Amino acid sequence: MGLKIILDKCTGCSLCIKACPFDALRIVDKKAVVSEEACTLCGVCVETCKFEAMELERETVETDEFDDNRGVWIFVQTHEDKVHHVTLELVGEGRKLANELGTELCCMVLGNGKDAVIDELSVYDINRIYSIKDAKLKRYRTAPYVEAAAHLIKKYKPEIFLIGATTTGRDFAGGLATVLETGLTADCTDLAVELETRSLLQTRPAFGGNIMATIKSSKHRPQMATVRPKVFAMPEKVEKHDIEIVTAKYSISEKTERTDILEWIPSEEGVNLADANIIVSGGRGIGKPENFALLQELADLLGGAVGASRAAVDAEWIDYSHQVGQTGRTVRPNIYIACGISGAVQHLAGMKTSDVIIAINKDPDAPIFNVATYGYVGDVLEIVKKMITELKRRQGKS
């Protein structure tokens, strides 16, 4: 098992050496040789080789092992008894997967008296809700939620469990997958089903989005994946109906109360980056820190959020919570307006999958123009000021 190099086919062309992100290949006596220690079995070399000289061997899955596991489950994330939109986006995608697998779509609701939540879910095409009610689950905390979720999953055996990749979801998923000793793939941008094996095909970007990888975890159940907000669309609503609710009798152990929430300090801006449909983002090209106020004004008029490049954050022009990019947040808004941002690879990694990118920069060679849907070479501040005037005029009229 592992990477096999078919020596008769290998011509020693070295294309794979250049491609390997982990430096695991060498040419020895005109043939490729792999260092087993460095090789991560990522498969890039297999894709790269023009002579089909690389093969990745894997064990095949026994599909009867999981006859007991059925159902696609979605974790319901809530904030003050309102369902987070990422949960609903996953309900939509989950419904498609469940239909293909010929199984049910269910939601996991953890909490204490979530009637408002159940009500909100009742206009979506969901077959069943599994829940545990316990005072310790009142607000999300890692340990009680992981314990409750693990109990429900072990008892009712879903085959797939999807969680929104919010800070809450990512805090929750890693610990849960470890307790269940199952596979977890983070930040999927596409999900599909391989029917014969009931495998979930989990596709996600890697290396800052420069390559896409499809991951499988079909030797374990449930197959877990997290998906970022706004990757999938909101589903259609259906006629309000009573969803069957299965409430497990379970009380969370005392020792699981490991943390105490002292305070929640919401961020001052109305819209946060992860949820925003529109982001107006600023880089050093906006000139000075005070100009972020202009971008905020534009964002407010559009009902969006303000983002920033690493350069602007490092220069202390704006707080780190606004940073978009590899060491900041990854965002997928409908519209990303990049103001005075040059477009370093690490920044692009955080925003290039936005639907529409509008770039404004005075440098015609700025790399941001290579990914922008629309670009304008010119004075950022002038454009922003005029857009504010124009939008105010339009909004004044309507």
Added chain:
Amino acid sequence: MKIVVCVKQVPDTMDVRIDPETNTLIREGVPSILNPFDEYAIEEGLKLREQHGGTVTVITMGPPQADDVLRTALGMGADDVVLISDRAFAGSDTLATSYTLSKAIEKIGDVDIVITGKQAIDGDTAQVGPGISSRLDFTQLTYVSKIENIDTGTGEIIVERLLDGGRERLKANLPALLTVVKGINVPRKPSILKMKKARNVEIPIWGAGEIDADPDNLGQKGSPTWVEKIFSPEQKTRGEMIEGEIDEVSVRIADIVMKSM
């Protein structure tokens, strides 16, 4: 206070890109780097030592060349370092990785606090920290933007976490595992003198035997996920460049925005 920091050596992703002609991945043989978020973790460990006394041990799981990041850690002021390396670890996904690192931390023993960066910039999963926390039965504290206080007498820790939509202040008890975000501190540069010493240090290497690992939980065997396929993403190409008088342009952009909403 016994502090362990887990770090990772990662490919410098800015130089991993697709060759547009051959449509294959190319990497320009640039040296690998210390995962940026782990730099903040090392610094936070050093600050805790300055405040409360104790030791900072920095560990990494990786191939032999990963010792580089441990030398950087020594250069910053870490007390000890260990390289967790073995052919048996090849092909590890996050579950196998958290198992391996947990066994190493267990071997170190009596650890009060484990600190790691929020995620590695190659995998971007943010799963290993929570995995280790779960296995060691430590309190899990992710996205930590500030350690407000640690009471070494009671073992109580108060942190601030940077989450979607705001900040959460949380009180918990040690032992704990923290994953930290950028902005929690400003990492010190390694000192020239310490780096000089670090170059000559013989770094201990722990393999599967030393950490008493169950081979079924290691490497590919211990990894429930695997990469089935790699392909290039849809390449974004240069779009439309707008030209004209600034007034027209701003109206045009406003139109585009309103239409796309």
